[in-house]
Amino acid sequence: MKSNRSGMHYLLEGWRLVRQPGLRRYVAVPLLVSCVFFGGAIFGLTHWLELLINLLLGYLPAWLNWLRYLLWPLFAVAGVLIIFYSFSLITNLIAAPFNGMLAEAVEKHLTGQPIETGGWQAFAKDFIPSILSELRKLLYFLLRALPLGILFLIPGINIAAPFIWGLFSAWMLAIEYVDYPMANHLLHFSTQRKLLRQRRMLSYGFGGSSLLMTMIPVVNFLAMPVSVAGATAMWVGELREQVIKSTT
Secondary structure, eight states: OOSSSOHHHHHHHHHTTTSSSSTHHHHHHHHHHHHHHHHHHHHHHHHHHHHHHHHTTTTTTTGGGGHHHHHHHHHHHHHHHHHHHHHHHHHHHHHHHHHHHHHHHHHHHHHHHOOOGGGGGGHHHHHHHHHHHHHHHHHHHHHHHHHHGGGOOOOOOOOGGHHHHHHHHHHHHHHHHHHHHHHHHTTHHHHHHHHHHHHHHHHHHHHHHHHHHHHHHTTGGGGGHHHHHHHHHHHIIIIIIHHHHHHO
């Protein structure tokens, strides 16, 4: 039975869940990975922009130095977009096994029933499959992102390109995070996408809310664990019943 809860509701639920005493320890590693990579990316971006702008201004006469104040915001926006996608892909790739354990702990917290995934004992065994799953999602992303990127180069169509890209990003984030609780139940990537397509508004609402959270400074450090917890709550509250019905 479908509920009236939105994707944003489940992201906010994820925010509540990661602050629960029994779940905080599962947030530590994903949060550390986020801080290290995003902090390093911000530092690298600032340094890179300064070098690039100084290089460009070096070819211009001194009276055009005022362009620095125009170039900084333009290059900063482009840099933020690059960092957002590279950050999301890399951090989720590295933290995939830990996110799976967080999803397992959240589901147990919500349902009171443990999942037979082996816990910490199965960590080493599941590490490589988790990485391979992330690589499959990365390939899925690249095969669609490259053609969509061309839209930015086509006059007229490029006006709509940012909106199309935003919808695609929301869809990819929904796929990214719902994968963790579903993979704990041995649901394949194709099955995951089928379930999400059946609940498109819910999926886009959740992915769009996660996208927005990722773009807020400081708050974005918690975007990954909060999204994993929220996606697990969405699995328990919305998607799990669809799987049960399809197998009965």
